[in-house]
Amino acid sequence: MRKGDLTRQSILEHAAGLASRVGLGGITIGALASDLDLSKSGLFAHFDSKAALQLQVLEHAAARFTEAVIRPALAAPRGEPRLRALFERWRSWPKASGLPGGCLFVQAAVELDDQPGPVRDRLVQQQRDLLDVIATVARTGVVEGHFRKDLDPEQLAQELFGVILAWHHASRLLREPKADARAGAAFEAIVARARR
C-alpha cells in the first residue's frame, strides 16, 4: 500500500470505532481531525463530504465483517455445519471487529432508519446482502438433506437475525450473563425446526 492508502485505512479504522460508539452521525471531519491530529483540509483530501466518509466507513466495516464472519463460515462444509459456523463467527464479531462500541451495523440500522439518503440506501443493501447470505446457507442445508424440503430460508434468516439482535441487546446493554447461552439455545431451536 502507498502511504496515502495507509493513512486512509487508519482514518477509516478510527472512524469505524467512533461510529460503533456514537453512531455514523458522530463521525464528523472535525472530530476526526481533532482525534487524529490531522488538518481538516488533509481529511477533505481523502473524503470530500461527510456522506462520502460515512459511506466509506460502512464499506470498510463490511469488508472487515466479510473477512471475519462470512468468508470463514463459507469455508465450513455446506448445510448445517456452515449455518453453525456462520452463527458462531457472527457472535464473535463484536470482539473480533476490534470496534470498541459493539456492532457498528446494529448502531447504524437504528440510527439511519429515519434518515433517507445514500448512506441509508447503502446500509439497506448491505443488510439485505447479509440476510441473503443466511438464506443461501440455509438453502445448502436443504440441498444436502440436513433440513426439510419445505424450509423457508428467508424466514430462518429473519429469525436468526433476531437471535443475534437480542443477544447483542442482552449482552451489551443488560450485561446479562446468560445472554450467550440463551442465544445458543435459540439457535439450536431454529436448527431443530429446520431439521424436522
Next chain:
Amino acid sequence: MRKGDLTRQSILEHAAGLASRVGLGGITIGALASDLDLSKSGLFAHFDSKAALQLQVLEHAAARFTEAVIRPALAAPRGEPRLRALFERWRSWPKASGLPGGCLFVQAAVELDDQPGPVRDRLVQQQRDLLDVIATVARTGVVEGHFRKDLDPEQLAQELFGVILAWHHASRLLREPKADARAGAAFEAIVARARR
C-alpha cells in the same frame, strides 16, 4: 392538570418524538426551545439538566408503553392468550406510540449501551422490567397448563425480544413487506415449542 403540568407533558411528548428519530442525545434544551418556541430559561425551570430531561423522557415513554401494551395485555386471560395479546400489542406499539421514529427504546438501547450513567441505568431497569413481564406471562402459561412444566420463561423472553427486534429492523430499516408475517410465524414457533 395545572398549566405547568400541561406544558411539561407537551414538552415531554415532543422530546420523546425527537428522541425516537435522533436518539436521546439529540434532545438538547436548545433544540427543544427552538422547536417549541420557548425560552431556554423556561425549559430549565422544568428540567434542570440534560440528563434530567432524558430521564423524564424515558419515564414518559415507559408510561405510554405500559398503557398501550402491558396493561391491555394483562387484561387478557392468563397463559397463552395473554402472551399472544402481549406480542400483538407490542407489534402495534411503534404506531400506537405516535412517535415518528419507531420505538424510542430500541433507539435508546443501542445509543446508551456505551454511555455509563443514570440514563443508561434507568433504561437497563426498564428493559429488565419488560423482560420480567414477558417471563411472568410465560409462567402463567405453565400454571394454566398451556405450556410445558420445564419451560424456561427467561429463555422465552429473550427469544421473543429477538423476534420483535428483527421485526423492527426488517420493517423500519429494510421496509420488508413480509416482516410482519415472518415475525408472526416466529412467534407461533416459540408458542409451539412452549406447548410441547
